Amino acid sequence: MAPTAAAADAGDGEEEQAQALLALLQRVQSEALRALGPHDFDPKLYVDLPLATDATAAAAAAALASLMRLPAPSRGEMDAYISRYFAQAGSDLVAVADPPDFEPEPRGFLPRVESGAARAWALDVHALWRALTRRVSPAVAARPERHTLLPLPGRVVVPGSRFREVYYWDSYWVIRGLLVSKMYETAKDIALNLVYLVEKYGFVLNGARSYYTNRSQPPLLSSMIFDIYMATGDMVFVRRAFPSLVKEHSFWMSEVHNVRIMDNHGRVHNLSRYQAMWNKPRPESATIDEEFASKLTSTGAKEKFYHQVASTAESGWDFSSRWMRDSTDMTTLTTSYIIPVDLNTFILKMERDIAFFAKLIGDMTISERFSEASKARHNAIESVLWNSDMEQWLDYWLPTDENCQGVYQWKPNSQNRVIFASNFVPLWLNAHHAGLERFVDEAKLVRVMRSLQKSGLLQPAGIATSLSNTGQQWDFPNGWAPLQHMIVEGLLRSDSAEARKLAEDIATRWVRTNYAAYKATGAMHEKYDVEACGKSGGGGEYKPQTGFGWSNGVILSFLEEFGWPQEKEIGCSS
Template sequence: MRRKLFWFFWLLMGWTPALRAQDQAACRVTLPAAERIAAVEAYIHKSWDSLTRSHRDLLQAVQDPKLEHAPGTPWVLYIAATEDSLAVWNQLQQALPDTGLRQITLRVLPKDPIAQLDVIRPHGLLYLPEPYVVPGGRFNEMYGWDSYFIVIGLLHSGRVDLAKAMTDNHLYQVRHYGKVLNANRTYYLTRSQPPFLSAMVLAVYEHTRDRDWLAAAVPLVERYYAYWTQPPHLAGETGLSRYYDLGEGPAPEVVSGERDVQGRTHYDRVREYFRTHEVTAYEVSLYYVAETDSLTPLFYKGDRSMRESGFDPSNRYGPFSVDIIHYAPVDLNALLYRMEQDVARMHALLGDSAAARQWHNRAEVRRARVDRYLWDPEKGLYFDYNFRTGRRSDYVFATTFYPLWVGMASPEQAARVAANLYLLEAPGGLLTSTHISGSQWDAPYGWAPLYLIAVEGLRRYGYHEAADRLTAKFVSMVTEDFERTGVLLEKYDVVQRRSDVALRFGYTSNEIGFGWTNAVFLALLAQMD
């Protein structure tokens, strides 16, 4: 019913889902005038500084809008057990005045912080040695996949040192925590985010050509790859990988920070949904007990794992995506293919042709498995695969462009995906999905990172007209909204071409900043030159 209402809404807006090539030509949007674009670019270049966190402004960085904090009590900064706490404290003393130091307490994490997460109280910021850029708003820490797009934006802005510093922070996390973290807060220690680390490293290397730095990065990238390719991140017997958070129970930042105007948490709204809706996308008893109106431990595992995917939330894996733990996702496995190819290139750059061949071979094995499980030759799209049921999903999602972005699609597959762009194209560019669910990673919303991946994927296979059209739609939408609001935001309603959002699930705000929107705006424009 919701899907029918969605397309009816489109018809009212004067659009149809069948936006074929002949219609697309008539619906082209041009780039705004140069002076209008320049105003947005000026905002972006200024915002890099306001979004940067370093030791000098640590007191600003430790503050967390997502959790409650008792006034007058110190903020806690945690460091890894494998770090030199005395050296860290000496660095902070040199960077911060005494008044700032008195408001911060330094604590050392347990040697196995995930196993002892229950004793880490209160939650706090995790120390990072280098400056970094935060997304903005309630996201006042360095995030995993956000950072790739921010790094690209910084490189387009000529901020190579800051881009390298952010990449060094990600390598630091792998060294001390075994993975790139969702973000540098203690409640994120149990999970990562979509793996863009190898792409970050190579993007920075293209500007620095520092072979010693690259050589030091390779074993850490390989260690991070192992996080994704060993249990529990394996997707059944497919040979592919899945998202899987290592923690248990409700996510602390969700309980505290994702409340509606009535004070209900995201989990309260989920329980209400289960009480009042029939769910057929998965076996609901795995996640909800009707007799006690309670969410099961497996629900929280799925909820946390959905957050590791970065798409929090959508209905891509059924309501609230909690069934994600039973899927091999398109995006994750495409990114791992890119990581395998990236590491092969790193070894080739460093003169180790044998290691490069091994990594190329891994990539080819993954490509064959993606073709087997995730490619739908009838629909001409990539879909996630449920290894529990042995069936592919039919949920149309913008991650279908990831295989084009990483270059694992054949020319024929790319042509089929490009021909199906009309399913997701909207007045403001690219819908995240074709479904309205009340969640932010579904229709009618669009997100900057998915634009960049789709546009670059289309360009890679020669579909420049479609890429230019999506770019013009995104840039014009963001520019027009900037002229109304004075800011860039996290997400946009790409049907209405505005930043106004009306969400039912997850956090319901639209955050100002915004790191990856800034970055993608610059990157897409650069490709139009």
């Protein structure tokens, strides 16, 4: 399916101004690459620059045109130009050094953490919320044409380092950590910022930048609302968010994302896929995308590649061999032709959440509709994605030589039998909505657990993302906090003592590697190398980042769930 224009209620004038600034900043990005070379060059920095208060876009564009006429501008010339016409990246965010709901040691904080070393570290991680909490400057709403940052009504928690704005799926694990830290109002602010984006654009953007209005990210807003409600019982908050949850569900059920597939029994199922509304280089990585596309000869082939790159960014797994026909060649990305296990898990969770909230509110019509939708998606996941030989759920690959319309006939050889951590994410559905029928019954959960144990994904420092070491950051040997957390929560809510023990073992490995890396570097990291305790991860199109929102949230969640006894070693085991 060809990409369409971003669904936005923003006025045409505002959109034109945003695009004009982006176009200018992408030219700045290209010139900076010419001046600096690829070493230590981060293209995202340049599209995050706000215009200086005494500069105009027209003057900046004219001055840039003069630079572009030079054979190669020097680093000094480039730096002088940027200093003259732009403010520092991130300066349009205001630090909130003392969030009103932050306490250095909240009452009731981690009562099961007895180890002095573990507790001191946990308080350090808790204190990072102060360093990562921001507000969008009022100047952004007053003069949006000068910023790629989008105005938001409440406080945000940024992931850290190069990520200077709020991100969608990161925010779920940030909120989980904030709830451990008793920072309920900050958690609500983050969720309501995302609600605001749904109200304005029709969906939650990948992140709060004008260059992210063409795609979303793994849809976890309903899970944020659910967990905040379970912690606070705040029905006013639920009523405020509820219409946006229904609206977001419509976005993921639209023709852009919905796929109809007929199983071997003649039943037609609706499942979802990632598909960005974009066929140009991503502004935040334009120079990188253009370099890859230079291998392609036709304009049409380049546009298809750009569409797949943006669709992969929507998945949150940017990048991984999971989305490539050839894991050595980025131009073979085929994400919009894949029905992902985890995406459909998240949407089923969304449907269960909406049914739950509608019942709370008293709208039984919507509650029953979404309860039926969740059951239908459950059947679809089991019919299309479950593989009984491997005892895992597998991504399903659609044919790329057909137009993405109509109904596809299910074929068993279209399941991707390569092992990824995402194959086990449906276990997470067992961790929520007590009283409902479990997504995975106990006998099946034990079989899935055995499959996980034999998969090769379990490593000394956590769960690997895949078994393929491709140099991509969502591949081996990297482990990511969200994947550890979802699989651990799913195993933990089992009647099987062995599954619960495995959950605690995985969490222990993850806590230890995070702690050891923190003691060695003084930082929490975006990802970790699961082959070696205490080693941060690598690979991908940017340098490894610290901060780090979702790593902080998962560590606090694991310490709350499992505690840490005094006699248990917190660092890497010998």
